[in-house]
Amino acid sequence: MLKAQIYIDMDELMQDKPLYEFILEFLIDRKIKGATLFRGRLGYGEGRYLNRPNELFSFDQTPTMITFIDEENKVRNTLTELRKTVNSGFIITQQVEIW
Numbered sequence: 001m002l003k004a005q006i007y008i009d010m011d012e013l014m015q016d017k018p019l020y021e022f023i024l025e026f027l028i029d030r031k032i033k034g035a036t037l038f039r040g041r042l043g044y045g046e047g048r049y050l051n052r053p054n055e056l057f058s059f060d061q062t063p064t065m066i067t068f069i070d071e072e073n074k075v076r077n078t079l080t081e082l083r084k085t086v087n088s089g090f091i092i093t094q095q096v097e098i099w
Contacts, residue, residue: 002075003067003096008089010039010062023066023086030078035068045090069096 012019020037027035043063044050068075072095079091 001069001096001098002072003069003094004075004079004091005094006066006089006091008064008066010064012088014086019086019088020064020066023082026082026085027066027068027078030074030081032068032074032078033070035066038065038067040064069098 006023008019008023010018010020014022024035024037040063042050070078075093079093083091
């Protein structure tokens with residue numbers, strides 16, 4: 001089994017909808033067994049600028065992670081196809097064992 005983690009900013013858009021929603025629908029269409037979205041409280045990227053929701057607005061490049069686990073070939077094929085459409089974000093994979 002392979003776990004994928006996709007790191008994006010909460011405020012990114014794709015086809016007039018939030019990128020995280022686009023990605024989750026993409027995973028559903030490819031019959032990925034399940035996925036979870038985690039909203040970060042604080043984080044930073046290459047620019048070393050701390051990103052966090054402020055008191056007035058919740059969408060200001062809040063760090064967000066989508067994670068899912070499935071068969072290795074299915075995960076790799078899905079990520080390859082996703083990268084053809086979505087260029088932003090940071091994706092990592094890791095071998096996992098389900099108990």
